[in-house]
Amino acid sequence: MHDAAKIVGGLVLFAAVMTSPFWYNALTAAPAAVxxxxxxxxxxxECVxxxxxxxxxxxxxxxxxRDLVVRTGQRDYVSTTNGRAFDMSLSRTCLDCHSNKAEFCDRCHTFLAVNPPCWDCHVEPKEAP
Structure with a gap:
């Protein structure tokens, strides 16, 4: 029982050393750039x-x-912002403007470490040489 102070001190020191990377990161880290x-x-x-x-x-x-097109056959989407009608199609609407998958889709998805299932069904757009 005479070593209680040494044990408590050792535990405090151990906890401080083991959690120091978390404290350092919390106090000095800047948010990641989008x-x-x-x-x-x-x-x-203008987007949809x-x-x-x-x-x-x-x-x-x-x-x-996807659900509206496949389940109900509805193909027109009316923007809530400007009232314009768009075809509900990844290939014919989104990829018409955002045709470079590597520079547009992959840049954010890689940053966020997500792997969306878009290309499980859709054909990936060909990259321009």
Whole structure:
């Protein structure tokens, strides 16, 4: 029982050393920079929905499109922003503007470490030489 102070001190020192990387990271780390995306090569300035919405919810939108097209045959999507009608198609709508998969899709998906199942069914766009 006379060594209680040494044991407690050793445990405190051990805990400090083992958690120091977490404390260092919490106090000094900056948030990761969001990957910069090039504008669409076809010159389009407008997406089916605003940029912030698409960044956060494009997978939900694409899943909704898939379900509506496959289950109900509905092919037209009317934008909630500008009222324009778009074809519910990854290949004919999204990839018309965002044709470079490596520079557009893969850049963010790699950054976020996600592997969406888009290309399980769709044909990957050919990269320009």
């Amino acid at each position: 990957p910069a995306l090039d504008p669409p090569p076809n010159g389009s300035k 929905e605003p940029r912030a919405y698409m960044r956060a919810n494009h997978m939900d939108l694409l899943n909704e499109w």
